[in-house]
Amino acid sequence: KSRFMGVELPSKTLGVIGCGNIGAIAAERALGLKMKVIAFDPYLSVERAEELGVEKVELDELLERADFITLHTPLTDTTRGILNAEAFAKMKDGVRIVNCARGGLIDEEALLVALDSGKVAGAALDVFAEEPAKENILFGHENVVVTPHLGASTSEAQVNVAVQVAEQMADYLLDGAVTNALNMPSVTAEESVRLSPYMSLAKQLGSFAGQLTEHALKTIQIEYQGDVTELNTRPLTAIVVQGLLQPLMDCVNMVNALAVAKERDIDIIETRHDAEGDYNTFIKVTVTTEHQTRCVAGTLFADKRPRIVSIKDIALETELTPNMLYVSNEDLPGFIGALGTTLGRAGLNIATFSLGRAEEGGEAIALVAIDAQADAETLSAVESLPHVKQVKALTF
Incomplete structure (x- = not known):
């Protein structure tokens, strides 16, 4: 019987990573269970957080304070592996993880290590890095509950989708109104x-x-x-x-x-x-x-x-162009040469180089088109150049 000992939700802290539509609903329901909710979302305004009744925090603070962590963010270059070994090290001992958003948000090997060490007391997963997930290193772990990506698999959800599609088709056929088109503008x-x-x-x-x-x-x-x-x-x-x-x-x-x-x-x-x-x-x-x-x-x-x-x-x-480098710097001699040399050492060819400045000696901007993406090491090298304020790799 002791193997099934659990914890109560009231008074515990839920950390919500991604507080958009679904994240906000999760927060609302957690508040109904008398939990304290903290949220990390770069696009969440202070006013919106107050309206939801959650506390907006940075990611590191969320990791340190949360008893439960739930993910509700898309999978992008920024969010891929957002819960990795470094993130798990910052968490409370005995934290519990829920991911019903996207596979790839969690480093599954790092999660397995955290589960085995007791750092993570349990994980509930509906999504996986590779799907369909026929095999996974987390399958069979006594502290992991898994489902095969069933987030929208309810009778009500299927009916609602069918009704919505029928209504939108009727609007188009009767009135010419186009709603929720993914591949054409409303013009x-x-x-x-x-x-x-x-x-x-x-x-x-x-x-x-x-x-x-x-x-x-x-x-x-x-x-x-x-x-x-x-x-x-x-x-x-x-x-x-x-x-x-x-x-x-x-x-x-x-x-x-x-x-x-x-x-x-x-x-x-x-x-x-x-x-x-x-x-x-x-x-x-x-x-x-x-x-x-x-x-x-x-x-x-x-x-x-x-x-x-x-x-x-x-x-x-x-x-x-497809790959560009944005650099903000102080307008002082030697910068252009240093930037070109740094990119050359990294094997990056410059296609075009555009410059502008607010005033002599003031803020300046360089927008550089390069023939390949700049890696993290190159960005760090550019950022360490004298007088550089900000460096960002851009893709179009």
Whole structure:
């Protein structure tokens, strides 16, 4: 009988990693069980956390304080292996882990070691690094409960999905309304032709800003100026927001991006200026987080190809390529040569090199197109160069 001794949930601390729609529901139910809930989510605002009744914390603090940890985040380059050996070492002895989100969020070998040592008292897993999971090193462990990815396998869920699909098809056939389309914008055929190059620009601006955003978003302001104001800009706004949110949320698309932003209390501000400025057409995205405000702007040249024309209001013109390096530094002699030498030693060929600065001796930005991705060692080497403030590898 002693083998089945458990623990009570009331007064225990639940750590929620990823506090979006599902994470928020898990938090709400845990609060109903009289648990204390702490949450880590870079996109969770303080206001939203207060509304949910949870305490927003950084990941390390969550790992140190939680009695139970549940994961509700997509699998991205940032979240892959978020619970690894280093993370387990920071946890309380006897912590319990639940993962019904995505396989790959947990380093399964590190989890096995933590289970064997008693660091982790138990784990409940519905997802695995390799699926279908016919074999796994965690199968058969006396402190592990597994299910074969059954998260949505209820009669009610299947009925709800079927009803939703039928309603949306009826809306389209009767009224022409398109809802939850994953592979097409909600625009007419005529608009699509004119919007196409602007969609590429909007996607690049959103993705650029999103990859550089590391804290909870509060406001996204999108300014349209010149020729673009004659078009239906609503799809463009959705694409910008999609690009901003996608680095941390793989379920965001053009259709649901604005709804996801609203759910997370992110204000979307859209402004239009008919008069032309320095460019015939111009889109500027300004992102405000809990810690800073950052902006990026772009245009279409005569060939309809998108160009970045300013970053943080620093003039800098470039085309975005698949692999790029963003470097913020102090404008002092020797930087360009040192950066080129460092990339050369790493075997990275420079395709284009764009520079801009706020003023002589002030903040400067380099946007470097390289022929392959920069690894962590190269990024660390660039970051250690004199006068460098920030380094980020970007992909488009």
